Amino acid sequence: MQRSRRWFLRASALWSSALVACRGKGEAPAAEPRALGAAVSPYGSRSRFEKAARFFNQNTKVPLEEASSRTPLHDTYGIITPSSLHFERHHSGVPEIDPATHTLTIHGLVDRPLEFTIDELKRLPSVSRIHFLECSGNSGSEWRGGSADSDVQRIHGLTSCSEWTGVPLALLLRECGLRPEATWILAEGADASKHARSIPIRKCLADAIIAYGQNGEPLRPEQGYPIRLFLPGWEGNSNVKWLRRLEAMDQPAMTREETSKYTDLMADGTARQFTFDMEPKSLITRPSGGDTLGGAGVYELTGIAWSGRGAITRVEITVDGGATWQAAELMTPVLPIAHTRFRWSWKWDGRDALIASRCADDTGYTQPPLPELIKVRGMNSQYHNNGIQAWKVASDGKITNGNRG
Amino acid sequence: MGIAGRTAAALTLALLCTAPLAGSPEQSPSFAVGHTPSPEHLKAIDIEVTPDGKGLAPGSGNAAAGKDVYTRRCETCHGLTGKEGPQDILVGGKGSLASERPLKTVGSYWPYATTLWDYIRRAMPFDHPGTLTVDEIYGVTAYVLFMNGIVGENDTLNQTTLPQVKMPNRNGFVADPRPDVPVHRK
Numbered sequence: 001m002q003r004s005r006r007w008f009l010r011a012s013a014l015w016s017s018a019l020v021a022c023r024g025k026g027e028a029p030a031a032e033p034r035a036l037g038a039a040v041s042p043y044g045s046r047s048r049f050e051k052a053a054r055f056f057n058q059n060t061k062v063p064l065e066e067a068s069s070r071t072p073l074h075d076t077y078g079i080i081t082p083s084s085l086h087f088e089r090h091h092s093g094v095p096e097i098d099p100a101t102h103t104l105t106i107h108g109l110v111d112r113p114l115e116f117t118i119d120e121l122k123r124l125p126s127v128s129r130i131h132f133l134e135c136s137g138n139s140g141s142e143w144r145g146g147s148a149d150s151d152v153q154r155i156h157g158l159t160s161c162s163e164w165t166g167v168p169l170a171l172l173l174r175e176c177g178l179r180p181e182a183t184w185i186l187a188e189g190a191d192a193s194k195h196a197r198s199i200p201i202r203k204c205l206a207d208a209i210i211a212y213g214q215n216g217e218p219l220r221p222e223q224g225y226p227i228r229l230f231l232p233g234w235e236g237n238s239n240v241k242w243l244r245r246l247e248a249m250d251q252p253a254m255t256r257e258e259t260s261k262y263t264d265l266m267a268d269g270t271a272r273q274f275t276f277d278m279e280p281k282s283l284i285t286r287p288s289g290g291d292t293l294g295g296a297g298v299y300e301l302t303g304i305a306w307s308g309r310g311a312i313t314r315v316e317i318t319v320d321g322g323a324t325w326q327a328a329e330l331m332t333p334v335l336p337i338a339h340t341r342f343r344w345s346w347k348w349d350g351r352d353a354l355i356a357s358r359c360a361d362d363t364g365y366t367q368p369p370l371p372e373l374i375k376v377r378g379m380n381s382q383y384h385n386n387g388i389q390a391w392k393v394a395s396d397g398k399i400t401n402g403n404r405g
Numbered sequence: 406m407g408i409a410g411r412t413a414a415a416l417t418l419a420l421l422c423t424a425p426l427a428g429s430p431e432q433s434p435s436f437a438v439g440h441t442p443s444p445e446h447l448k449a450i451d452i453e454v455t456p457d458g459k460g461l462a463p464g465s466g467n468a469a470a471g472k473d474v475y476t477r478r479c480e481t482c483h484g485l486t487g488k489e490g491p492q493d494i495l496v497g498g499k500g501s502l503a504s505e506r507p508l509k510t511v512g513s514y515w516p517y518a519t520t521l522w523d524y525i526r527r528a529m530p531f532d533h534p535g536t537l538t539v540d541e542i543y544g545v546t547a548y549v550l551f552m553n554g555i556v557g558e559n560d561t562l563n564q565t566t567l568p569q570v571k572m573p574n575r576n577g578f579v580a581d582p583r584p585d586v587p588v589h590r591k
Contacts, residue, residue, distance in 0.1 A: 271514075
């Protein structure tokens with residue numbers, strides 16, 4: 001309700017600025033503030049008029065230390081997610097870690113086991129990369145025919161995009177003298193449950209980062225302060241937060257998080273394991289479920305597309321349930337393994353419509369309709385839904401989840 | 406070669422050689438940061454257990470002993486018989502994985518018994534991880550496996566026997582075949 005009102009208000013705000021433009025010269029705008037504003041401050045905060053917030057279900061048996069919170073995709077712009085709105089998924093709460101005493105230990109199949117302080121990691125050659133991070137459970141409620149939650153944040157809010165700064169893991173492994181028989185690296189956090197995942201060595205040597213920076217400042221505690229493993233394009237769970245230890249091994253450890261969880265159950269009862277890639281996906285975020293359009297006319301359709309395997313090359317929009325598709329405009333920057341913003345002007349005729357986006361990446365993969373994924377994987381795979389999200393626009397302007405039959 | 410020459414050669418060798426003198430803390434060779442972790446530090450953090458049993462601590466337990474630990478430390482979250490919740494269901498679900506409503510439990514889904522021991526030591530009980538003794542971990546592992554009909558009530562689990570436990574879904578996992586849907590190259 002609040003959201004649909006906001007959508008309408010935005011349109012009327014445009015109208016009032018048009019009125020302002022018509023006002024005679026020399027007349028002071030009535031609402032211009034005349035009193036002194038606030039003084040400078042040490043750490044900024046947003047306007048008190050802005051309310052976008054992460055969503056989490058409080059009415060659940062899941063303890064909130066083991067819960068997730070979702071990014072308000074409808075109310076974010078561009079490609080960067082504010083750190084304060086980055087989605088969360090913790091397994092035993094957010095630990096408070098003193099960077100002065102926290103260390104990263106690299107051991108196992110290396111010639112020189114080494115323990116690094118955070119200050120030492122920051123003295124090493126660094127990289128800064130803009131990448132999305134998505135939980136593999138994102139959009140998981142759609143596998144069984146579309147969720148009753150019709151809102152882009154609740155359905156798809158477990159993806160966010162940040163600039164991550166840190167040390168390439170390959171550099172640290174070189175310093176430690178990684179042995180050729182090392183094929184996996186166990187990454188382990190310092191949280192209460194000592195979250196642990198086994199990572200294939202090729203990823204560690206390719207583009208893995210030991211990140212200490214997010215969007216120009218130190219990582220937020222919810223994102224692994226003071227350091228996390230960052231694996232571009234790979235499922236969120238493997239990007240171990242509060243990283244304390246990396247052990248080079250000749251086999252995966254088969255931790256709980258890579259056997260009983262984060263494995264994808266197929267219809268035949270087998271389960272796919274080590275499904276790390278986040279495949280190409282796109283969403284129309286505005287307008288989307290929960291919005292109400294204020295009558296026929298032109299609307300800005302905008303959303304995000306991303307691929308864990310490369311750069312987005314194309315986003316297309318349908319407003320007739322997939323019968324025809326038109327190319328959307330990709331807004332710069334278009335970066336590999338990053339949220340990519342797209343836009344398209346829609347002239348709505350005021351009739352029932354089914355709108356959706358689909359994307360393609362530079363490997364040639366095109367985002368499939370969800371039924372195609374279900375045909376191959378069944379309805380129980382829980383993770384890795386990158387199917388097309390449709391939104392149903394009713395003639396009264398109300399928008400709901402178009403994935404529901 | 407004179408003494409001076411030998412000393413110079415030895416020094417050169419020492420400089421070239423990356424191995425440190427015994428007991429001296431080593432650093433990253435290119436950037437001279439970091440230090441060799443102490444054996445105590447490594448012992449404290451090197452906690453994972455692999456399917457071959459490497460990493461299991463010496464000790465033992467059986468289901469009969471583990472029942473008491475389960476009742477005191479696990480039952481509130483996992484239920485009287487491991488089937489009630491409210492948190493993860495531990496028992497049952499055998500044969501359900503290919504059905505419309507699969508039930509993924511330790512008995513029906515977990516491929517390795519060592520993972521159970523590792524996870525209990527690593528993360529359980531949820532609100533007080535790290536408070537079970539090694540024998541309690543063996544005992545409660547045995548009890549969860551016993552409730553699933555995988556071990557007997559008096560079977561002793563230890564460093565040798567736990568890795569030998571054959572889990573029903575041991576061969577239920579496959580590698581990632583994606584992309585698994587037709588790609589529409591233009």
